[in-house]
Amino acid sequence: MKNIDIKIIDSRIGKNFPFPTYFNKGAAGIDLCVCTTTNLYLKKNTTQLLPTGIAIFIKNPEISAIIIPRSGIGHKHGIILGNSIGLIDSDYQGEIMVSVWNRSDTIFCVKPGMRIAQIVFLPIIKVNFNIVTNFSLSCRGGKGFGHSGY
Numbered sequence: 001m002k003n004i005d006i007k008i009i010d011s012r013i014g015k016n017f018p019f020p021t022y023f024n025k026g027a028a029g030i031d032l033c034v035c036t037t038t039n040l041y042l043k044k045n046t047t048q049l050l051p052t053g054i055a056i057f058i059k060n061p062e063i064s065a066i067i068i069p070r071s072g073i074g075h076k077h078g079i080i081l082g083n084s085i086g087l088i089d090s091d092y093q094g095e096i097m098v099s100v101w102n103r104s105d106t107i108f109c110v111k112p113g114m115r116i117a118q119i120v121f122l123p124i125i126k127v128n129f130n131i132v133t134n135f136s137l138s139c140r141g142g143k144g145f146g147h148s149g150y
């Protein structure tokens, strides 16, 4: 376990809404709550940027976090992310925001405190690009995009 600094921006976190924590020992992600004050009716095929009521400062550049959909509401209700995956930089100190996309064809009610997405912390490998004119040929070479069939 690593310690990451967190700032509670919305005082309902930890009281009315759960403090962000792993649901159980095996969980890889921590659910994020929507910190809105009223029900939000997300029309079909629309996107809205919603606050989570928390800010984190990862600090360590070898750690990052991604925001990804929760499988249940993603599959059953079409509630996924407008940016596909949210990437949280280690130097970001602002509020964690979730771009919520209703890709379904019906309206979806986002209730205050609803666990809308999840955050996963990951190790980051930093690289330097080493300029070359030729690569030593690999088995695949430049073949891709379904080259091996379906």
Ligand SMILES: O=c1ccn([C@H]2C[C@H](O)[C@@H](COP(=O)(O)OP(=O)(O)OP(=O)(O)O)O2)c(=O)[nH]1
Pocket: 067, 083, 085, 086, 087, 088, 089, 090, 092, 095, 096, 097, 098, 099
């Ligand atoms: O779902 C997300 C994605 C990003 N962020 C925050 C943290 C991240 O560190 C910052 C910038 O994100 P990113 O680099 O992906 O966006 P950008 O469009 O490249 O913005 P910038 O020019 O500020 O880097 O926004 C969120 O709160 N939620």
Ligand SMILES: [Mg+2]
Pocket: none
């Ligand atoms: Mg960026």
